[in-house]
Amino acid sequence: GPQDSKGSDAGSGAAGKPAKGGTLTVLNSNAQEDFDPARLYTSGGGNVPSLVFRTLTTRNREDGAAGAKVVPDLATDLGTPSKNATVWTYTLKDGLKYEDGTAITSADIKYGIERSFAAELSGGAPYLRDWLIGGADYQGPYKDKKGLASIETPDAKTIVFHLNKPEGEFPYLATQTQTTPVPKAKDTGTKYENHPISSGPYKVVKNEGDGERLVLERNTFWSAATDEERKAYPDRIDVRSGLDSAVINQRLSASRGADAAAVTTDTNLGPAELAKVTGDKKLASRVGTGHFGYTNYIAFNPKVKPFDNPKVRQAISYAVDRTSVINAAGGSSLAEPATTFLPEQPSFGYSAYDAFPAGRTGNAAKAKELLKEAGYAKGLTITLTHSNEKNFATSPEIATAIQEALKKAGITVELEGLEGNAYSDKIYNVKSEPGFFLTGWGADWPSGGPFLAPIFDGRQIVKNGYNFNASQLDDASVNKEVDEINKLTDLSAAAKRWGALDKKIGEQAVTVPLFHPVYKRLYGEAVKNVVISDWTGVLDISQVAVK
Amino acid sequence: MTRFLLRRLGGALFVLLALSVVVYAAFYVAPGNVAQIACGPRCSPAQVAQVSDQLRLGDPLYVQYAHFLQGIFAGRDYSTGTGILHCQAPCLGRSYQDDQQVTQMILTKLPATASLAIGAFVLWILLGVGTGLLSVWRRGRATERILTGLTLAGMATPVFVVGLLLIIVFCSALQLLPFPDYVPLTENPEQWAWNLLLPWVSLALVSAAPYARMTRSSMLETLAEDHVRTFRAYGVSERGLVGRHALRGALGPVIALGALDIGSMFGGAVLTESLFNIPGVGRELVDAVKNVDLPVVVGLVLVTGFFVVLANAVADILQAMADRRVVLS
Amino acid sequence: MSLVEVSGLTISFDGAAGARAVDGLSFTLEAGAALGVVGESGSGKSASAYALLGLHRGTGATVGGSIRVAGVDVQAATDAELRALRGSRAAMVFQDPLSSLDPYYAVGDQIAEVYRVHTRASRRAARARAVEVLDRVGIPDAARRSRSRPHEFSGGMRQRTLIAMALACEPQLLIADEPTTALDVTVQAQILDLLHHLRHETGMGLLLVTHDVGVAAESVDDVLVMQSGREVESGPVADVLSAPRRPYTRELLSAVPRVDAKRATPAAAPGVKGPVPVPAPRDAGGGEPLLEAVGLRREFGRGSGRVIAVDGVSLTVHRGETLGIVGESGSGKTTLGRMLVRLLDPTGGSLHYGGAEIGSLSDKALRPYRRELQMVFQDPVASLNPRRSIGESVADPLRAAGVLDDTRIRSRVQELLERVGLDPNRYDRYPHEFSGGQRQRVGIARALAAGPELIVCDEPVSALDVTTQAQVTALLAELQRELGLGLVFIAHDLAVVRQVSDRVAVMRQGRIVEQGSVDEVYGAPQDPYTKQLLAAVPALDPALATVRRAARKELAAA
Amino acid sequence: MAEALLVKEAGVAAAAPASGASSFRRRLRARRSAVVAAVVVALLVLVALAAPLLAGIEGQDPTTYHANLVDSATGGVPLGSFGGISAEHWLGVEPLTGRDLFARVVYGARVSLGVALAATLLQVIIGVVVGLAAGLGNRFVDQALSRVTDIVVALPVMVIALGALAVVPADFPRPVLIAVIVGLVGWSGISKIVRARTLALKSLDHVAAARLSGWGGLRIARRELLPALAAPVITYAVLLFPGNIVVEAALSFLGVGIKPPTPSWGQMLSDADTWYQAAPTYLLIPALLIFITVLALTVLGEGVRNALDPRVASRLRIGTGRKKEAGG
Numbered sequence A: 001g002p003q004d005s006k007g008s009d010a011g012s013g014a015a016g017k018p019a020k021g022g023t024l025t026v027l028n029s030n031a032q033e034d035f036d037p038a039r040l041y042t043s044g045g046g047n048v049p050s051l052v053f054r055t056l057t058t059r060n061r062e063d064g065a066a067g068a069k070v071v072p073d074l075a076t077d078l079g080t081p082s083k084n085a086t087v088w089t090y091t092l093k094d095g096l097k098y099e100d101g102t103a104i105t106s107a108d109i110k111y112g113i114e115r116s117f118a119a120e121l122s123g124g125a126p127y128l129r130d131w132l133i134g135g136a137d138y139q140g141p142y143k144d145k146k147g148l149a150s151i152e153t154p155d156a157k158t159i160v161f162h163l164n165k166p167e168g169e170f171p172y173l174a175t176q177t178q179t180t181p182v183p184k185a186k187d188t189g190t191k192y193e194n195h196p197i198s199s200g201p202y203k204v205v206k207n208e209g210d211g212e213r214l215v216l217e218r219n220t221f222w223s224a225a226t227d228e229e230r231k232a233y234p235d236r237i238d239v240r241s242g243l244d245s246a247v248i249n250q251r252l253s254a255s256r257g258a259d260a261a262a263v264t265t266d267t268n269l270g271p272a273e274l275a276k277v278t279g280d281k282k283l284a285s286r287v288g289t290g291h292f293g294y295t296n297y298i299a300f301n302p303k304v305k306p307f308d309n310p311k312v313r314q315a316i317s318y319a320v321d322r323t324s325v326i327n328a329a330g331g332s333s334l335a336e337p338a339t340t341f342l343p344e345q346p347s348f349g350y351s352a353y354d355a356f357p358a359g360r361t362g363n364a365a366k367a368k369e370l371l372k373e374a375g376y377a378k379g380l381t382i383t384l385t386h387s388n389e390k391n392f393a394t395s396p397e398i399a400t401a402i403q404e405a406l407k408k409a410g411i412t413v414e415l416e417g418l419e420g421n422a423y424s425d426k427i428y429n430v431k432s433e434p435g436f437f438l439t440g441w442g443a444d445w446p447s448g449g450p451f452l453a454p455i456f457d458g459r460q461i462v463k464n465g466y467n468f469n470a471s472q473l474d475d476a477s478v479n480k481e482v483d484e485i486n487k488l489t490d491l492s493a494a495a496k497r498w499g500a501l502d503k504k505i506g507e508q509a510v511t512v513p514l515f516h517p518v519y520k521r522l523y524g525e526a527v528k529n530v531v532i533s534d535w536t537g538v539l540d541i542s543q544v545a546v547k
Numbered sequence B: 001m002t003r004f005l006l007r008r009l010g011g012a013l014f015v016l017l018a019l020s021v022v023v024y025a026a027f028y029v030a031p032g033n034v035a036q037i038a039c040g041p042r043c044s045p046a047q048v049a050q051v052s053d054q055l056r057l058g059d060p061l062y063v064q065y066a067h068f069l070q071g072i073f074a075g076r077d078y079s080t081g082t083g084i085l086h087c088q089a090p091c092l093g094r095s096y097q098d099d100q101q102v103t104q105m106i107l108t109k110l111p112a113t114a115s116l117a118i119g120a121f122v123l124w125i126l127l128g129v130g131t132g133l134l135s136v137w138r139r140g141r142a143t144e145r146i147l148t149g150l151t152l153a154g155m156a157t158p159v160f161v162v163g164l165l166l167i168i169v170f171c172s173a174l175q176l177l178p179f180p181d182y183v184p185l186t187e188n189p190e191q192w193a194w195n196l197l198l199p200w201v202s203l204a205l206v207s208a209a210p211y212a213r214m215t216r217s218s219m220l221e222t223l224a225e226d227h228v229r230t231f232r233a234y235g236v237s238e239r240g241l242v243g244r245h246a247l248r249g250a251l252g253p254v255i256a257l258g259a260l261d262i263g264s265m266f267g268g269a270v271l272t273e274s275l276f277n278i279p280g281v282g283r284e285l286v287d288a289v290k291n292v293d294l295p296v297v298v299g300l301v302l303v304t305g306f307f308v309v310l311a312n313a314v315a316d317i318l319q320a321m322a323d324r325r326v327v328l329s
Numbered sequence C: 001m002s003l004v005e006v007s008g009l010t011i012s013f014d015g016a017a018g019a020r021a022v023d024g025l026s027f028t029l030e031a032g033a034a035l036g037v038v039g040e041s042g043s044g045k046s047a048s049a050y051a052l053l054g055l056h057r058g059t060g061a062t063v064g065g066s067i068r069v070a071g072v073d074v075q076a077a078t079d080a081e082l083r084a085l086r087g088s089r090a091a092m093v094f095q096d097p098l099s100s101l102d103p104y105y106a107v108g109d110q111i112a113e114v115y116r117v118h119t120r121a122s123r124r125a126a127r128a129r130a131v132e133v134l135d136r137v138g139i140p141d142a143a144r145r146s147r148s149r150p151h152e153f154s155g156g157m158r159q160r161t162l163i164a165m166a167l168a169c170e171p172q173l174l175i176a177d178e179p180t181t182a183l184d185v186t187v188q189a190q191i192l193d194l195l196h197h198l199r200h201e202t203g204m205g206l207l208l209v210t211h212d213v214g215v216a217a218e219s220v221d222d223v224l225v226m227q228s229g230r231e232v233e234s235g236p237v238a239d240v241l242s243a244p245r246r247p248y249t250r251e252l253l254s255a256v257p258r259v260d261a262k263r264a265t266p267a268a269a270p271g272v273k274g275p276v277p278v279p280a281p282r283d284a285g286g287g288e289p290l291l292e293a294v295g296l297r298r299e300f301g302r303g304s305g306r307v308i309a310v311d312g313v314s315l316t317v318h319r320g321e322t323l324g325i326v327g328e329s330g331s332g333k334t335t336l337g338r339m340l341v342r343l344l345d346p347t348g349g350s351l352h353y354g355g356a357e358i359g360s361l362s363d364k365a366l367r368p369y370r371r372e373l374q375m376v377f378q379d380p381v382a383s384l385n386p387r388r389s390i391g392e393s394v395a396d397p398l399r400a401a402g403v404l405d406d407t408r409i410r411s412r413v414q415e416l417l418e419r420v421g422l423d424p425n426r427y428d429r430y431p432h433e434f435s436g437g438q439r440q441r442v443g444i445a446r447a448l449a450a451g452p453e454l455i456v457c458d459e460p461v462s463a464l465d466v467t468t469q470a471q472v473t474a475l476l477a478e479l480q481r482e483l484g485l486g487l488v489f490i491a492h493d494l495a496v497v498r499q500v501s502d503r504v505a506v507m508r509q510g511r512i513v514e515q516g517s518v519d520e521v522y523g524a525p526q527d528p529y530t531k532q533l534l535a536a537v538p539a540l541d542p543a544l545a546t547v548r549r550a551a552r553k554e555l556a557a558a
Numbered sequence D: 001m002a003e004a005l006l007v008k009e010a011g012v013a014a015a016a017p018a019s020g021a022s023s024f025r026r027r028l029r030a031r032r033s034a035v036v037a038a039v040v041v042a043l044l045v046l047v048a049l050a051a052p053l054l055a056g057i058e059g060q061d062p063t064t065y066h067a068n069l070v071d072s073a074t075g076g077v078p079l080g081s082f083g084g085i086s087a088e089h090w091l092g093v094e095p096l097t098g099r100d101l102f103a104r105v106v107y108g109a110r111v112s113l114g115v116a117l118a119a120t121l122l123q124v125i126i127g128v129v130v131g132l133a134a135g136l137g138n139r140f141v142d143q144a145l146s147r148v149t150d151i152v153v154a155l156p157v158m159v160i161a162l163g164a165l166a167v168v169p170a171d172f173p174r175p176v177l178i179a180v181i182v183g184l185v186g187w188s189g190i191s192k193i194v195r196a197r198t199l200a201l202k203s204l205d206h207v208a209a210a211r212l213s214g215w216g217g218l219r220i221a222r223r224e225l226l227p228a229l230a231a232p233v234i235t236y237a238v239l240l241f242p243g244n245i246v247v248e249a250a251l252s253f254l255g256v257g258i259k260p261p262t263p264s265w266g267q268m269l270s271d272a273d274t275w276y277q278a279a280p281t282y283l284l285i286p287a288l289l290i291f292i293t294v295l296a297l298t299v300l301g302e303g304v305r306n307a308l309d310p311r312v313a314s315r316l317r318i319g320t321g322r323k324k325e326a327g328g
């Protein structure tokens, strides 16, 4: 079971025991535009949604690496797999109720999942569709009233999932909001998001401006006895979004009035702000640091010349100056150099390697040598595609850092910067995909599976939609290993093999890992019990107390 | 007058139609992946196709446009999955991205935008014209140079920086004002004004310069006219000459500029809105353009167009009133 | 201490290459007295008048000598002291009445504003005062018209507005710079009587700048004759007029046109350059008319503010003929003139030019006729672009004709300037550097440059001293003879009209009340208004003027 | 006595002008501040032209990263005081990247001044033509043009940029594209002002006189109206300039702007806006340069304006050559 007491003294700057009561203010940039469990794409159930939506399983609410574990939520355990992990059976806890006092049944969970297949409620992660038998063709309960046969509810407490291949990580998937129960009678389709029915400790009492202002109050039918994860200290949670990130950080550092009991779930300290905060001891003590499994990298498309030549890709891998890149990303406090594709966390199965050691600032000599071997002794001109979003990840300053580093190796880089959507459209479409671009990948849950498979599994190459396997790598041995690991239900055993697979792929130089971001976020003076897990990397508002 | 109004009404309709056509055309030549954006990045091609069907993106553009016109005049129906939602005329359609009715969305955002626009406008006109006046009255002296310098400095500084500095000074350091948070006028007029004070001031500081300079330039021009000599010869003080006679001559350009600015302000001021958390149309518009959310873009552009025409009509009347030699046409 | 003491006044303008516009002028004026300043156009009359109020301050002009006005040393006074002097103790009526009012405000408000500067009157009292003085200067329906903007006023009405403004403040000294140039003789007489009355009632001193010796004779005690910035002669008006000591004065007097002089014997114009006009062979009334208007009509405004400026006027102008138009101020002369050259669209009636109906042609269709129909504008200030040199303005029609190269244009323009009596070397000067009369002549030069068939001259010589006037009218006559020009000559000066016209039309309230050959109209006026006009012509003899004034007074009292 | 009282009231040099052009120059010269401003503008242009030379003298280039000059641990603030100003880096270095600010500023001048100038010219030309046509044309022309102006005002730049992005080939020179886009969206202010002034001016007698000369509308516009419009147009155009510098940065976000690493003032300014506290010089330098540019242009514009108006030259200081109250 989870150990909550440990979380309270870790990281929190405020002394004293957390107590119930008060109002927690959440200052966010992005509005909770989709507040429908079918449409949300979250890692581990999300932060604000997880206050309202309980799921079959959920993430462990603990600091650091312990927080990367999956734990039961509505279900009594992490699920019982069939022998080959293709059938997963869950049993619901007793005494689970919605905000109106009616009981939560397994049929509601089935219905909730079915809804997520409706075109009207698109937006969620693809796993259910890919894994459930018949998922690929199912059109959702509005068009297809029969329902999805691969989900069975033999009784009100039991739900059984039939998968089309072994998936040892199903318990991770069950953390996503799609496994939240939705009572069919209360379903209002696209309007459900205005007032979703709560199964969690808080219910929605106000939802204005398409999720810009949310007020949550206690759901009196929620029982702490059935929920070991959520602490629910504050009486009220006031989520104000649409704020400018500079203003959020300004308000959190001023920590005046209601802002003293404020946190943010989506706004990092930018480099400029970090510089100011680190200079101020008091402020610095109110910064929470988190690591979310995310890797920013250079992707190659070996279908495009000259990136078909492994030597060219290797040369670039050697030439990259990670110090400059990290500085451009906000400095060593906000980014950590990456030589592996998997994030540096045990749950992902991280195993250290550096296939093309570039040192701190790049190895131009080695790169030149490789280029010569590849037939580009006189140098080479290539185009780097990046986005123009000011995100310190795929943005122009990172691109120019790479441009500068490659210049030393005799490679002339031309930059192609695109606006957000144009950029996505270009890099995720196999027809328009450039040969050399900046991108990143984040974990849907802290495991190697959702990190490596979409990027390197040849069967995940999408020809006529968004494709994330940028290198279009279709290596039978890799595919086979993915299948093998998916069969494992022992997650730590699986993690080790993901690590090994990462190293194997890394040697092919189809990507150049650049850095992992680090999250630094301010919180108000009165905020207690700060818990930041490695799963989300951000302060968990279900644990925060303001009294 | 009635004929003038009728003509203007016709003009407004023309402008609105033309605007919607131009926007449609722009999105036609630069199509974005609307369905994929609406569906989410990890949607399968099949799902994307479903969403595209649902949004009727497969129809030829002119059919989509016809539907749009139909919505405006007769209303349209949309499926919520579990039921049918009727969008009453004038229905500007439904957002591709978040299922909101555009008309509804604009109506909820408009008060905030209007509050910001009108307040800031009044302030910057006062500031601009006032500064212009002062700089003419004190021309050739240090006051004039300082004022010129200040207005130009205001203009050379991004509104974002001005606003942030104001927030830091007044909300963080001096704690004189609350951190801005929009309160509707209907809810609490006093809070409304207090919360909008900083955004108004920021906009005024960065936008006053053209008014100050234009006022000054026109006034100097008028001061060289013969008729000013008459009043000078009758002992009217320099202040009177500048404030009454020169100022009146400067009103034409100021009114023309003002109409332009206030009209386009209704298209929203993105940076100010996001900095001061004002739920106005500006941010909506930027998001919508980025997300190729055509119904929202068209709706917002139409609203802007409407206010532009309105402001210009008012300006024409004011101009004719200020200078009777100009007849309404 | 005298009201005005000027000694050794010198004025020079920076562009004038050292030449002094006024050079060593000295004079004094006692309270209740009137001094007339007469002299050649450009002789420095206006410049001296400005100096009395310190209006040259800050303009780049250099003023020397000592000036004391109502106890204030104008040269040394602070701005505040000057402001206190201006308007309340010494008021000025400017020479260019048409451009001297603020186009944006109602005339009544402008008077009220000035009044309020010097009195603590309430807004309302000031407005009442404005209406009162407007009424005194003979603006009909003053209460209503006080709400009009200047552009809705005729030239004479604007001039009277300025006089009203000066009177509103009851100044000790009135400086009137050509105050009656735009007024017909009846109104002029009325205004002059008013000034006379004020002098005697309130002890107001009057400095009257005028080129019209008749006006001076009627209204001043002493006269100062100027030429080229210097005093030529001064003394009591009766002495100077009856026994001029200096040749220039004699010349001036002999050039004064007489209303009783017939056209056949035009006044000799001694000293005038160019040939003396010889009457051209007339065929008045005969042949194909050059321009024919039938029932021309023009209204302004709508509803209650409607003004019928021209009401069914029919007239013809023949080639080589001059039609004089005289009439009451505000009777629609300018409006009619502007319609004749199609600068205004008639609201009714028809207009034929050379056989074609041009009354309803579009702007574009009119283009071919433009250069053939010219106009000399009543307001010389507004009719010149302040940003272009006068040479360029005059050259416009030549350039539009597109036949001449630059040097030829320049020499042609200079020739024209010379013919209207301007220094051709001032080609590159800007309008504001010219005196009132000089600007008027620029306007004439421009009209002539076009090589027109017909010129509508709207008060073309109102600001000219008699010698220059004679020179200009002679020029017009000469050109008329050479080229067969048709002329429409709008003027309030009956003598001049008689001198230049073949036929005369008398206008009143938008209509032509009488029309006929000069001799018929002047010799045997039919309409009572015409008779009244002729009776009001100022006499050259101050003694006679006094008698006449008394007669008018009696007439008004009766 | 008379001579002693001779007061020279204003300092306008007395010299006999030979022609219109030379008197224009004389009036321009008379305003010393205008001359100073002209020198500043010329200097800015020179800096832009000589950017490689200047950066070369400093020994830096605008793109090289200097990881060792920024404090990586605290968010990439330049090391050293005043944003890292030193003998090697005259204006310090950019936060995060450590690129040399002086080099970036001088190179940035090329893009910013060039684009802003071209865009402003385009705006002025379109605005004046449309405004004049609306002011002079008949009711129908006026209505039509005014409504077209409304459309331009109401259309967001982004929509136009999107269209341009799709239509214009990728290798089309960026500065030209930016100037055209900015020019196409920003002319409405000028056109409104020109129309307003034209309406007031066209009732004047000297315009009527020009019509009698037989000029067509075009000639009248050029000879009689343009000189009078010059003052407001110049005044406003100068104000458009800094806006155009900044819009370039906004466009680059959409992918229509200048490509990095080419620096521009607008982009420097927009990148710097969050750094006002941590590295104030970073924000101040582009802001100050833009400010100096507008200020110089404003003063120069003022000079040109005065020089164009023969009346102002002599009357400008009416009432300013004031005498203070005497001591006793």
Ligand SMILES: Nc1ncnc2c1ncn2[C@@H]1O[C@H](COP(=O)(O)OP(=O)(O)OP(=O)(O)O)[C@@H](O)[C@H]1O
Pocket: C013, C014, C015, C016, C021, C040, C041, C042, C043, C044, C045, C046, C047, C048, C095, C211, C432, C433, C434, C435, C436, C437, C438, C463, C464, C465
């Ligand atoms: N601002 C100026 N700059 C240069 N010269 C000027 C200026 N104002 C007037 N002058 C010149 O000074 C001389 C005297 O001008 P002033 O206006 O006093 O003449 P005036 O006697 O009033 O003539 P008029 O009867 O024609 O009005 C004229 O030759 C005129 O050209």
Ligand SMILES: Nc1ncnc2c1ncn2[C@@H]1O[C@H](COP(=O)(O)OP(=O)(O)OP(=O)(O)O)[C@@H](O)[C@H]1O
Pocket: C151, C152, C153, C154, C155, C156, C157, C182, C183, C184, C300, C301, C307, C308, C309, C328, C329, C330, C331, C332, C333, C334, C335, C336, C378
């Ligand atoms: N634009 C206008 N709007 C309204 N009324 C006008 C306008 N122009 C002229 N009027 C009126 O028309 C009448 C005739 O004016 P007009 O200028 O033709 O007179 P005029 O005979 O030239 O007089 P004067 O000799 O005083 O110049 C006047 O009553 C005047 O107020």
Ligand SMILES: [Mg+2]
Pocket: C045, C046, C047, C095, C177, C435, C436, C437
């Ligand atoms: Mg004069």
Ligand SMILES: [Mg+2]
Pocket: C154, C155, C156, C333, C334, C335, C378, C458
């Ligand atoms: Mg008239």
